[in-house]
Amino acid sequence: MSAPAQRITIKEVAAAAGVSKGAVSIAFNHKPGLSEATRERIFTVARELGWAPNSSARSLSTRRPDTIGLALCRPARLLGLEPFYMDFISGIESVLAERSCSLLLRLVSSLDEEIALQETWWRERQVGGSILVDFHEDDPRIAPLTSLGIPAVAVGHPDLTGGIPSIWTDDAAAVAEAVRYLAALGHRRIARVGGPAGLGHSAIRERAFQDTLRALGLPPTTPVATGFAGEEGARATRSLLLRPERPTAIVYDNDIMAVAGLGVAAEMGVTVPDELSLLAWDDSQLCRLTHPTLSAMSHDVHGFGAEVARELFDVIAGRPVRARPVMTPSLTPRGSTASLHTAVS
């Protein structure tokens, strides 16, 4: 009933179209040197036979795989909680799709594991390049991966990425904006719940945070280092609210922790935003679902991912790239921030 089940290759297509396999190859790669008639005949036949070029064979010949790698290093359970990455990934995909490339995704649990993985990927030529995220200060990946020569784009401030072409958001400026906004609302005791201490952008934000406080003549706050998990955000918030000099505003390093903070405030009977203002980072839909809704420093994570992917293609193609920032996150005020004066009154 059905066809001979014989796997169809370029040879069959060529035979059926009455040309050589070279011609089929030329047609499918849209290269010059074929008459329009032949070209069409080849495509017609290929469609009828349901043939598409075998990707392994292709990348074996061309020596460049049409796949790029992304390793996420977080405890797996936690990952589900970060809307950021899914959005980021979908941005990457949007660029890959238009070049019919694919994304190889892997969750790893340590940077060493990531290093090993990237080496394997590159050695085995599974990927043409990789996207690196979550840079730490003195990140251990930099040395081995640069010496390996794998094309890569880093997400993070150039200070952190050690010469790997990078794309980043100007977190320092964003933090400053956040703090100034809260100060303008009359807040003087402003605290911050940051991500893991080792993480580079946490450090950058913390520094900018303290600098801005100082510039505004506000009292510094002892930093609270946490992980990125919501529960840690909850713990940190609880400890902040129990301090004798309870802050009247808290800036979080992501949206999950802000949601957790909101929960803690409710649990402790601290009303938001009357007695406490909360500001989230990495605005996602989540911020619009809570009550009150969460004010956030929002940026176009999807577009960010797309930009990173485009940059990686440039790197792979050997085009010159320069590290560059994308749009600075900007403030989206919602229900969780309010003027301290109105609140107090």
Place this chain on the structure above:
Amino acid sequence: MSAPAQRITIKEVAAAAGVSKGAVSIAFNHKPGLSEATRERIFTVARELGWAPNSSARSLSTRRPDTIGLALCRPARLLGLEPFYMDFISGIESVLAERSCSLLLRLVSSLDEEIALQETWWRERQVGGSILVDFHEDDPRIAPLTSLGIPAVAVGHPDLTGGIPSIWTDDAAAVAEAVRYLAALGHRRIARVGGPAGLGHSAIRERAFQDTLRALGLPPTTPVATGFAGEEGARATRSLLLRPERPTAIVYDNDIMAVAGLGVAAEMGVTVPDELSLLAWDDSQLCRLTHPTLSAMSHDVHGFGAEVARELFDVIAGRPVRARPVMTPSLTPRGSTASLHTAVS
């Protein structure tokens, strides 16, 4: 200073070890027919040269790529909000990693697009098989993909997956448990906020929901169909709470919508759990961050993903597989559900 930069292949390794490339291949595939000494020599040399078999070449020869595909069909923006998938993916990964396979991930925006993608993946031999999720009633993917002959495992009840080997959770039983629990707490007006109407498991759950209500002699509730986004969950909740016969308990189809429901209740001044009990699905950390914390039907999503991946390997290897359920979600009571009697008192 550095090596000749000449790409290292099996040939170099063979030469350096003083054997033929066949021997190297045998060693790396752990096949019999080599002395222990030779084997070790080969591995040593390979390590020194930093060589690993080229994956394209390998899968070209073996005719089986070591990659499996997963296409998620959701509006991209929404995806970030579903903790479920990240957890699910990490479960898949855990199995893939131990066989040094990779996951090819793609976000698509329609089922037709997914069909096209799967066809391409299979034709181009980019994947050895695929995992299919989010089955609809009369799912359009079934016919084209089965006729294509692509090895696949479906996530969903066998009634929906049309003969594709499937793994599923017994949602009907879980729904029944949820409803009976709420009924035992004294609730009589129980509503449900479901996922998209077309989605198969939504339909199954809705049916089980109404059946259980009937069995318990409780009044049926007009179903509220929504998407999966939090905002839709919010809208649905609002409309339920405005009904003249306001429900005293609501079961949600995922955790995001439940969070949104919690927000709406707060916004409308309905206290949870005193006046209203909420029950989430797909328990994730999110449920522990809100105030009150969310009771949920929880199941091991990570393990579920792992199970699915294992099954896919069986399918690919041609081992016989049977559709089978994994552990039924079970109830984890937290702060969002309470006895109606206590509440009323």
Place this chain on the structure above:
DNA sequence: TCTGGGGACTGGACCGGTTAATCACCGGGA
């Protein structure tokens, strides 16, 4: 008529592995 050049297409080497077939060698039994 001859030459030159360019467009259309072919042939075959090559990419880097896998694998079936083959072979050299060695010890043991008839």
Place this chain on the structure above:
DNA sequence: TCCCGGTGATTAACCGGTCCAGTCCCCAGA
């Protein structure tokens, strides 16, 4: 001494594409 079987290795034919050096043909120009 001859033959046999098994171990440890090699050889060469693939896998399914890409790509480059040619071949062939036709037409313009001298």
